[in-house]
Amino acid sequence: MKTMKVGSISMDNTIFTLIAGPCVIESEAQVMEVASRMKDITNRLGIPYIFKSSFDKANRTSISSFRGPGIHEGLRILKKVKDEFGVPIVTDIHEPYQAKIVAEVVDMIQVPAFLCRQTDLLVASAETGLPVNIKKAQFLSAKDMKNVITKVEESGNENILLCERGNTFGYNNLVVDMTNIIEMKKFGYPVVFxxxxxxxxxxxxLTSTGGNREYVEYLAKAAIAVGADVLFMEVHEDPDHAKSDGPNMVKLDEIEVILKKLIKLYKAVRDDESIRYSH
Structure with missing residues (x-):
């Protein structure tokens, strides 16, 4: 698997790496609080940490849903996080013109799942030269991601991560097929869950997305067991009152206990692989 460098962090399949933060930037104070606490937690646990939050959520269910502070104010806040806590930053973009603007601040660009086949968006992201975390669309199979990868590679960028986030068949639900992680790892790039x-x-x-945050820990364990290289988790100090994705975000007060279990599993799986492959 190719080693991917995001800021000062080298991503490969030998060390547990976490991408985490609130779904959307609700305020500067809130983002700084989450970033500070997550930095403390990951320092205690000894794991590399990348901060994530969105300046705009352009694909909300309802037109009246909170979207965020916008690109310029959002990037100002993200830069403050980066400068104050020394962590790499990732945020998502929705339109090609945003790529160059965002690249002035962030260390990695994220392409939302619904937009992963948008050629112009992929090309613009690739042309920044930054790593690009591409979320597999809810309507694609793992093998379909080969065409997505090719668009980025042929735009001159092989700094790619692939992200699994479940498939939908309608009926307000998602199904996670863990074999998607196995299949995407065959492309040779790090796979994020x-x-x-x-x-x-x-x-x-009805007018917003629901979720079952109590399942997060169990799906994360399953993903690590089948070989996910990086874990992505959205966290919030009070998810029940969050302005976006509250039902599926992890409570900040609970994240450290969950991470300890996941790190232990990650190490056990990697140790088992090294033994298996040594014969």
Whole structure:
């Protein structure tokens, strides 16, 4: 598997790496609080940490849903996180013109699942030269991601991560097929598992997305067991009152206990692989 460098962090399949933060930037104070606490937690646990939050959620269920502060104010806040806590930053974009603007601040660009086949968006992201975390669409199979990868590679960028976040068959639900992780690893790029978006109930609350955050830990364990290289989790100090994706975000007060279990599993799986492959 190719080693991917995001800021000062080298991503491969030998060390547990976490991407985490609130779904959307609700305020500067809130983002700084989450980033500070997550940095402390990951320092204690000794794991590499990348901060994630969105300046705009352009694919909300309802037109009246909160979207975020916008690109310029959002990037100002993200830069403050980066400068104050020394962590790499990732955020998502929805339109090609945003790629160059965002690249001035962030260390990795994220392509949302619904948009992973948008050629212009992929090309613009690739042309920044930054790593690109591409979420597999809810309507694609793992093998379909080969065409997505080719668009980025042929745009001159092989700094790619692939992200599994479940498939939908309608009916306000997602199903996670863990063999998607195995299949995407065959492409030779790091595979991220999005443990929180995978428990969404799309449109499940009629005008907003529902979710089952109690399943996050279990799906994360399963993903690590089959070989996920990086874990993505959205966290919030008070998910029940979050402005976006509250039902599937992990409570900040609970994340450290969950991570300890996942790190232990990650090490056990890697140790088992090294033994198996040594013969």
């Amino acid at each position: 999005d443990a929180t978006h995978s428990v969404q109930k799309p449109g499940g609350n």
